[in-house]
Amino acid sequence: MSAFRIAVGGFLHETNTFAPTKAEYDGFVHGGGWPAMETGADVTRKIRNINVGLAGFIDDAETNGWELVPTIWCAASPSAHVRKGAYERIATSIVDGIAAAGKLDGVYLDLHGAMVTEHFDDGEGELLARVRKVIGKDLPLVVSLDLHANITPAMVEHADALVAYRTYPHIDMADTGRAAARHLALLLGSKRRFAKAFRQMPFLIPISWQCTSVEPCKSIYAHLAELESETVPTLSFAPGFPAADFPDCGPVVVAYGKTQDDADKAADIICKLIADQENAFDGKIFAPDEGVVHAMALAATATKPIVIADTQDNPGAGGDSDTTGMLRALLKNGATKAAIGVIVDPESARAAHAAGAGNTVTLALGGKSGIPGDAPFKESFVVESLSDGRFVAPGPYFGGSQMNLGPSACLRIGDVRIVLGSRKAQLADQAMFRFVGIEPTAQSILVNKSSVHFRADFEPIAETIIVCAAPGAMPADTAALPWTRLRAGVRIKPNGPAFKPQ
Template sequence: MTRIAVGGFLHETNTFAPTKATYDDFVHGGGWPSMTTGADVLKVMRDINVGLAGFVGAAEDNGWELVPTIACGASPCAHVTRDAYERIVKVMIDGIAAAGPLDAVYLDLHGAMVTEHLDDGEGELLARVRKAIGRDLPLVASLDLHANVTPEMVAHADALIAYRTYPHVDMADTGRAAARHLALLLKTKQRFARAFRQLPFLIPISWQCTNDEPTRAIYRKLAALESAAVPTLSFAPGFPAADFEHCAPSVFAYGRTQADADAAADAIAALVESHEDDFDGPIYSPDDGVRHAMELSKTATKPIVIADTQDNPGAGGDSDTTGMLRALVRNKASRAAHGVIFDPASARAAHEAGEGAAVTLSLGGKSGIPGDAPYTESFVVEKLSDGKFAAPGPYYGGRDMDMGPSACLRIDDVRVVVSSHKAQLADQAMYRYVGIEPTEQAILVNKSSVHFRADFEPIAAKLLICAAPGAMPADTAALPWTRLRPGIRIKPNGPAFAPPARSRPSSSATG
């Protein structure tokens, strides 16, 4: 029987964000399933929308024996601590080393992990796995669409395969695609030629959405180019908030010949570059966005949904800034709801006060984001929750969520979801679990950039993007870059990056 070691370790790192990812963050998981090890991995990682779950199902269909090591993820934020990285990687490498005879290894990775001691968390992880298994065993990994792919990642893996949707409704599908490619490697016992291209400009995440052009057409063309000669081809628009040399969009192809791989990669790279002008769009200030939403809602029969994009916890924000809440109250919005504000102290105070009580809180604003502060006002506690529920929408895909003690607070005719754990508001259930019916609201403000669209687009009359203070600027040129690849444009048609005279040297891999 074919024996394959599997594992997952996912983190999207915003090096400009205020909070680091500790080991305990991976134990809890945030929007990811809680950390599992050994046989429990195969119990948890099935029938949900994550890469490893898709791979597990496909492996069982193929009759493969799986040797699970560890599976974990944490909400995007600043650097993964050295302690967390080394502890998790040790479990994975030790599990592979102790597995006995293996035929291959599959890993579910993000592709944009930066740690306290490593710029390229996945490149180092793949190098350590390669050292443990030798050069002959196939090593395949699935990646997030926002991966900042590095030459080291490409060098150590036999194939990297990225998601093709944003919102990421195809994470499990990508795991299945990795299984198909691995089956091909095992059957042919041949390696494919690799082509890797890094593109010359950063793409802001708000304009990477695959529901819209130009990205939708790019992925259609990409799928059309796959064939027996080029069995897998990926375009990763990248995560434009990691201050290191290889933060960039990229294309990577695997072909029967080097010419096949090069031709496919060059075609997609040229297509992306031809659309540089199109990776942009309108972004509102908080007040302008709220006022526009209020005007639209006068005739709309569905909610106007606003993305609070700069405090997106899916991009490193702490999900606690108050700019959009202030704008809703200041402009006297009615039938409005905002979620999720991460503030364990306020959630605890609401539980202590009880449903129906009025309580004065300094809500949110604890991240130290310039231009933001706690919002000190009196709120009515409308509903309390223990924070446990299922998120059945297309993004979370039925995942069990644990937001910790939570509350629906009301100020005037504005309701706000307050939680004790943070996760991107990408599912309607993240309102309903505290008693807010999202379809009955005139305005919804979601701390998300794009993932919310998978579940909210069908109920929305209009989608708007607002830029309140937060850790993930909608304009990538606004970030204080110091260590990018010289010459890369820091936004579409923007200025080229030039290293400052005294930038610190790149981190080096250890271990």
């Protein structure tokens, strides 16, 4: 018997429709915090041994002896809508590559699940519809998704399985690719489909409270894993990405069962667990000054750093990673042994490099993305070190990825140090301080432009973690966003008001 031939590809983008900057094709070429774009044979040659869905799928596929037919794999940093031209160029590469692959036994795609483009609310649903049109109704099509996927009816309809990450911070992206391979193996072996159950939850969940290492998600995902069995081989809960203004934004449960009753029962059990925890999905958020003062008080007796999440300027949720609210709060309140990163400002990075290490430079730092309540911070800084921005991020989230933040520097003002970069990636790895000479474990206070992913590498070195809300593109309170297009009746925060279309 010849080996199964499986076409593979990847196209990942998390879209914050309220963010200031759209995703261009070039963003997918470079990848930001993701690996760079790969095409053709380079997809399966280079997307290996890293923490992305396709890498895990490749591992299992090769163990199974499958022949892989690669198309394209790419990802870009979260931002506003994907440009129409970028989407069409990449989607065409995937669809045409599959169409040209010859006889296939299945298709696997590594997608995000929360892509909104300039011309489609549901970027993944549209892509899967195009793929399904090319491969026909009988060929198996399985997909791995981000935990933050806004799963839509079209996605469920066109895919035979949607398999979502179960950790946030996402340390199981490759494992999810392996889970997708296992489901595909079941489809290939049985020549039958599984029944599908799809449930949309009635309230949005802020991303700060989607963390799976703390409650309530910790218990929900543990129970979800226990429910998987021969009769329900795949079960997913995606809390959603609550910054995409379209009707299908929000948390979803998807179950696949041997019978419809199997799928329905499993989905309903998880839905009840989520509904019963609605109160727990709304935690304490500090204002900038309040948070810094609290962190300084804790640091006075702490033996490890106090870590602050600058959650509203999280580049992993569409922020430009350039707001200055938390920097101002550190300086206003006299914080010492403090560091913040990454502030992305290519113009300031060029000026720091021109000034040279050891010299002082006057900058209008950050604040260039037009966020209300934010502005450039105009001051003189000591340039402590310079970097080309290239380094390896070995922590559990980036998983050994090669990073390139472009011309970068360590700036100091008072006893506060700043990681300055030219390209955005959320600060989710200790190496993102070390590459400019800041030792994170030696600081009293660390401010990370991230919401949750940083926890994977920083919880072990943190005395405690607090969440602050300085001005930024991704409000910690989902009710603060100017929603216009949600589905009627969904609550815009846990226990919040129901959305009413105008």
